[in-house]
Amino acid sequence: MTVPTIALNDGRTIPQLGFGVFRVDPEQTERIVTDALEVGYRHIDTAAIYGNEVGVGKAIEASGIPRDELFVTTKLYNSDQGRQSAFDAIDLSLERLGLESVDLYLIHWPVPSRDLFVESWLALEEIKAAGKTASIGVSNFRVQDLERVIKESSTTPAVNQIELHPAFTQVELRAVDASYGVATESWGPLGHAKVNLMDEGPIAAAAAAHGVAPAQAIIRWHIQHGLVVIPKSNDRGRMAQNFDVFGFELTPSEMDAIDGLDTGVRVGGDPSLVGA
Numbered sequence: 001m002t003v004p005t006i007a008l009n010d011g012r013t014i015p016q017l018g019f020g021v022f023r024v025d026p027e028q029t030e031r032i033v034t035d036a037l038e039v040g041y042r043h044i045d046t047a048a049i050y051g052n053e054v055g056v057g058k059a060i061e062a063s064g065i066p067r068d069e070l071f072v073t074t075k076l077y078n079s080d081q082g083r084q085s086a087f088d089a090i091d092l093s094l095e096r097l098g099l100e101s102v103d104l105y106l107i108h109w110p111v112p113s114r115d116l117f118v119e120s121w122l123a124l125e126e127i128k129a130a131g132k133t134a135s136i137g138v139s140n141f142r143v144q145d146l147e148r149v150i151k152e153s154s155t156t157p158a159v160n161q162i163e164l165h166p167a168f169t170q171v172e173l174r175a176v177d178a179s180y181g182v183a184t185e186s187w188g189p190l191g192h193a194k195v196n197l198m199d200e201g202p203i204a205a206a207a208a209a210h211g212v213a214p215a216q217a218i219i220r221w222h223i224q225h226g227l228v229v230i231p232k233s234n235d236r237g238r239m240a241q242n243f244d245v246f247g248f249e250l251t252p253s254e255m256d257a258i259d260g261l262d263t264g265v266r267v268g269g270d271p272s273l274v275g276a
Contacts (some may be wrong), residue, residue: 001040006228010135014104015071017225017243018043020187020230021052028234030062030198035236037063039243045161045230046097047075047108048089054254055095055170061098072099075108076124078275081116083242086123090132095168104142105133106161110145111275117141121149121157139187140271143176151182161185163207165229166203166218167195170260174227185228190218192267202257210248219245221258 003163005013019041024032029052033044037059038205046056053074060070074097080089090105105124110117117138124136137159138146160177164170164186177184191197198204198214207217219242222229231242250258 001241003040003042003246004223006183006226008135008183009156010158012103012135013161014135014157014183014228015043017041017219017245018045018071018073018230019034019239020045020232021056022047022187022232024050024052024055024232024234026052027053030058032234033059034062036239037065039236039240041070041072041239041243043073043230045073047077047106048080049075049077049108053093053138057096057098067099071103072097073104073106074102075106077108077109078114081107081111081114081120083090083119083123086120086127090216096134100130100150102133104135104137104159106137106139106159109139109140109182109274110138110271111141112145112272113263114275117145118149118152121153121155125153125155128202137182140269141276142271143173144177146180146182147270148229156180156240157182158229159183159185161187163188163266163268164222165193165195165201166197166221166261167263167268168260168266169259171262173218174225183228185230186222187230189222189229189231190215194267195238197261201263202254202261205209206250206258209254210250212245212248213241216245217250217258218246221255224250238256247250272275
């Protein structure tokens with residue numbers, strides 16, 4: 001199965017469907033990522049703070065999949081912000097991953113209280129120029145954070161990875177991302193323990209209408225909105241199910257009904273406070 005790609009503003013592309021490893025046990029990461037690669041995923045999203053880059057790297061190495069067929073993302077954590085710290089952090093991430101470069105390097109959170117994200121972004125420009133990452137972007141950036149790095153640098157982020165699911169659709173931020181040519185990527189795309197989306201009427205109805213699981217309907221909702229989406233699962237069967245979302249299409253009325261589940265309330269961390 002060929003996963004569609006999204007064009008990035010730097011001339012590259014990103015697979016629209018990937019596999020995330022947030023809160024995946026480092027001891028289980030190699031097995032879980034191996035399963036994901038065998039299912040067909042070629043886009044893996046990790047981060048230094050997850051503590052599982054080593055397992056991701058081992059799975060990639062053992063897979064035998066050509067490097068140019070894979071898209072690997074990792075992230076600069078809050079405590080590593082600042083010019084020299086960012087240089088050190090990418091080298092450590094690459095060492096743990098066993099890679100010469102990643103496909104996408106993100107600033108994980110803006111941490112406005114420290115006011116180092118612009119300095120860190122300028123470092124990411126240098127990291128890209130050095131060939132240690134092919135693309136650079138941001139994660140959890142608010143409108144003001146995004147606009148500031150664009151204004152104070154020569155590079156517009158390729159991606160903004162944010163909390164996004166039917167209960168928190170981020171319509172305004174998505175529109176701003178789009179206005180700058182920034183691809184929006186959804187983390188927590190299936191919701192969280194505090195937000196049980198699977199039983200919501202519009203999602204259950206869409207899933208039943210197409211003979212798919214509720215999670216598949218939600219992932220399809222992301223795909224049809226033009227978002228990059230990175231679901232996660234430790235179960236190979238669910239990984240395969242989440243990957244099987246290209247054989248059906250939600251109707252406009254189904255999309256609208258799912259859009260209507262938005263509460264405007266985030267469940268994950270508040271970017272204005274995380275790392276403060």
